Amino acid sequence: MSDSLAKNSENWFSTWFDTPYYHILYKNRNDEEAQGFMDNITHYLNLPENGTILDLACGKGRHSIYLNKLGYTVTGVDLSENSINIAKEFENENLHFKTHDMRVPMHETYDAVFNLFTSFGYFETHEDNINTLKAIKESLNEYGFGVIDFFNADFILENLIPEETKEIDGIVFNIKKRVENKKIIKEIRFEDKGESYFFTEKVSAFTLEDFEQMMEEAGIYLLEVFGDYKLRKFYKTQSERLIMIFK
Known part of the structure; x- marks a missing residue:
């Protein structure tokens, strides 16, 4: 991929997320922390036994697979065909994966829609972001909850590391x-x-x-905000995450 193409690609995520290098760079994500978050959030939401969950922008399905192990019926969707093909190897009768654009509502409705690990905010236009929120709203049943797990921008901007090098699997990422x-x-x-x-x-x-x-524009009601995966209070300058629960 040439420099100019990479720089000018509005939908950069549709190329980068489909490369094996994306998965190499981010392979050391903390699964234990992610699973603890899933335990905490499903307990907090008090989802019904065998409840249905949509994992929106699921990547290779690490959250979906764990949620399914907890007893939920899970559908994982992502724009990256490569990621979905990898995730499909884990499918069973209560766990399914498909390629899907999160700006478009699903045909079914769910007890919960999860958008995890900063999988929002990739789009160039305000309209696309609003359409994503509306699609989440339309994919929830009348008792359903939406969850967006985003980074806390105030904290990130204050603590931004302008340059770093990571060596993973013999590849040096600058x-x-x-x-x-x-x-x-x-x-x-x-x-x-x-x-x-x-x-x-x-x-x-x-x-x-x-x-x-x-959310106001999309007709969504924000219920609760947390600042980390243990669901502790959100502090604008200190919390690393911004976790929002809405209906």
Whole structure:
């Protein structure tokens, strides 16, 4: 992928998320922490036994697979065909994966819709973000809860590391981060097998206030906000996560 193509790609996520390198760079994510979060959030929501959950932007399905082990009927969807093909290996009668654009509502409704690990804010337009929230709303049944787990932009911006290097599986990833037009831009450069690669991630640095405005526009009622995976109180300057529960 050429530098110019990577830089100018509005839908950067549809190429980067489909590469094996995306999964290599992020493979050391903390599964124990993620599973603890799923235990806490399902307990907090008091979801019905055998309840139905939509995992929106599920990646390779690590949250979906664990939620299914907890006894829920789970559908995981993602725009990345490669990720979904990997996730499909774990399917069973109560666990299904499919390729789907989160801006579009599902045909079914669910007891909960989870959008986890900062899987929001990739789109270029306000309209796309609102359409995503409306799609979540339309995918919930009348008793259903929505959950968005986002980074806390105030904390992230205050603690941004402009440059770092990570070596994973013999590949040296050079990562630069900056803020531009209220977006966090992450540039990732590396070489592998004699080829040079360059990818850009762009995520909107939405604050709680931004989400409150968007939710109002989408007709969503924000119920509760937490600041970490243990569901502790949200502090604007200290919390690492922004976890929102809505109806």
